[in-house]
Amino acid sequence: MALNPLPKALFFDVFGTCVDWRKTVTETLIDAASAVGDNTMTPTDWASFAQAWRTSYLTFTRALAADPSIPYRTVDEHHLASLQTLLDQHNLSTLWPQHIVHDLSLIWHRLAPWPDAASGLDQLNSLGIQTATLTNGNLALINDLAAFGKLPFTHVLSAEMFSSYKPNPAVYLGAAEKLGLKPEECGMVAAHLGDLEAAQKCGFRTVYVERKDEERDEGLRGKEGLVDVWVREGEEGFVEVARRLGA
Template identity: 50%
Template structure:
């Protein structure tokens, strides 16, 4: 499949899961920080929590990472669908911290304060103290890219503007782009439009900010629901299959939803560049 002509001028990229492997990075961070806390001579972890954390496997921390991610998806959808203009906007960073505290409390790994001190401070004896939890919540700023991501973006930059269009807040995205060495020509966030995908405000706002019509833009994502929303707002669509990322496989059967489809066994962004007419140098493949 190839895009209809003329080619788009700007490619907008979903980031979490499409450009970076959030699952591996977050799981490994949770696992490593647990090992360090359990072995630290200065940790004062309650016996029950120490036993619980010691018994948790790497796979179980992967379940925590997925629960954390699911909470993010629920949160962003609620904001995107809200019709209450008076509701204050909350950044993804703020949500990630609040969500992590809740998950750890529900799993019995930290104590919530019950003695009149602020509810967002954890009690002595928890697996991590408040500062450690805040630092851990920032793991989303330093996610590692998929193997094809950086090279593919470089190739695509030869003919297109490349721009993030993620629900992550702007500071988070700038940090992640720097950490992963992803050379996008522009960094946009849903935060700039005070909403979250799949709100039309995000897609249309991004196109307008680039000075382009929607039909001059394409959305690149590993999630068919993101592409469906982009398509409904006039964007063209590029689907990049990534391991465990598709939430709505039933959408794959919708006619004309995807203009370019890159399978999981192919070269991701590099293959997308080839199908967009870019001649890839030998060492890229």
């Protein structure tokens, strides 16, 4: 399948799709522990810690997306509280002073992009397609992340703008409205089929960019008609998306 006619805007999931959160978070935690001479956790332990931190974020955002009565908190607020909880659970609550823990909670502002992300976005922009983030990360976080990774999005949008989180339809529909577009004029780009499924239900077209270890809903791989453009792992990610759309 293909995107024909071309969408007027492509909205991008960020964590895992645009940036390699796993590598950056794990390496930063390892370095921070080494800096204070702690070797109680192995690199594998810290990788598991990073995954638990990420999983807590997914649980948090999905719960709020499903239940609007839950008080809204930003992802930055969640990341700090979750990090403190995980440190307690691993008997590491005294490993770093509080100001270091706070700085570590902001790792997510400094994630390394996938190698194809910046150049692929630049090529998509050259086609006249608007490129916008559509992420659960709060605006301050995503603006920092885009600047850090030199990611040339034409717009930075966040679920924070709609006081909810993906996969709430209000996020996808609100994003299209922000750009003055109909849902069918928009495409969603993600490394997670669940995100694409929710966007498609709102009328978006879908672009699946596989990233290493990112898929959480393996059962959706065989769902017919879910993916309009499918870029396999190793096919240059966003560069390949631009190529298929005519760059």
